[in-house]
Amino acid sequence: MIRVVLADDEPVVRFGVRAVLATAGDIEVVAEAENGSAVIDLVARHRPDVAVLDIRMPVLDGLDAARVIRECHPSTHTLVLTTFADDSYISRALGEGASGFVLKTGDPLEILAGVRAVASGGAYLSPLVARRVVDQLSLARPRPVARQRIAGLTVREREVLGLVGAGLSNAEIAARIHVVEGTVKVYVSTILRALGVKNRVQAAIIAHESGIIPE
Template sequence: MIRVVLADDEPVVRFGVRAVLGTAGDIEVVAEAENGSAAIDLVARHRPDVAVLDIRMPVFDGLDAAKVIRECHPGTKTLVLTTFADDAYISRALGEGAAGFVLKTGDPQEIISGVRAVANGGAFLSPMVAKRVVDQLSRAHPRPLATQRIEVLTAREREVLGLVGAGLSNAEIAARIHVVEGTVKVYVSTIFRQLGVRNRVQAAIIAHESGIIPG
């Protein structure tokens, strides 16, 4: 069972997300918070697998909470709930340790998929969020086209990057391409270094932008 702490300052949103996660069968919301500070306390108390955090909350916002959770409770992964009004937070979010982004108004199934992906050590981006992130970063930090950036990768590394972008963990990638997990870890480290990214979310963005996500 994947244990989740859910934080959002809107009771209606918490009710909706809890109801969606309750349909999964393998996910349990063990505690809820109205702000980021309370979410941190609940993570310390319950040690969940995943903290689902709204970006905009009083006291501590979701990104402040994600940073503290990453530093103090690394066993808990964070999945950020976002809206299209949150573009100003995106660059900051990528540096605060969030393992995934899910659009509040998107397909409810994406929340379930996101929780499962980050719980298993993967990254997750709702497709519409991925496009928004890519557009925002391109405006703020012009870079070569993603298709040009991945030219430095081997065919196998591109395959692994696509699977990272699809939200698979190292263990799942290893099973997919029939290698041991240690080999995947080497591939992922090499990909990060070659692309100049720091985490799976940043790598996933490039995978989405370059169109190499497997169907």
């Protein structure tokens, strides 16, 4: 069972997200919070697999909460709830260690996919979020530049990067390319180091920019 702490200052949103997660069968919301400070306390108490965080919350916003959770409770992965109006927060969120982004107004199945992906150590970007982020970043870093960044990777490393960008966990990547999970961990560490990025989400963005996401 994937254990989730949910944080959003709007009760209606929390109700909706909780209802979606309740349909999964393998996901349990163990606690809810109205602000980022409270969710940090709940993460410390419950040690959930995933913290689902709204960006805009009182006291402490979701991005500051994601940073504290990453630093103090690294076994809990964070999934950020966002809207297109939150574009200005994306670059900051990447630096705070969030493992994924889903739209509040998107397909409810994306929330389920996002929670499952980040719980298993993967990264997840809702397709519309990924497209919007890539469009934003391409203004400053067009696709040819992204392709230059991956030019030093081996064919296998580019394949793994593409699967990371598709939101697959290490175990899923291992099954896809027929190697053991430990080998995938080595590949991912090498890729992050080669690209000069901090986490899988940043690597996933480069994968999307480079156009190497598998069909």
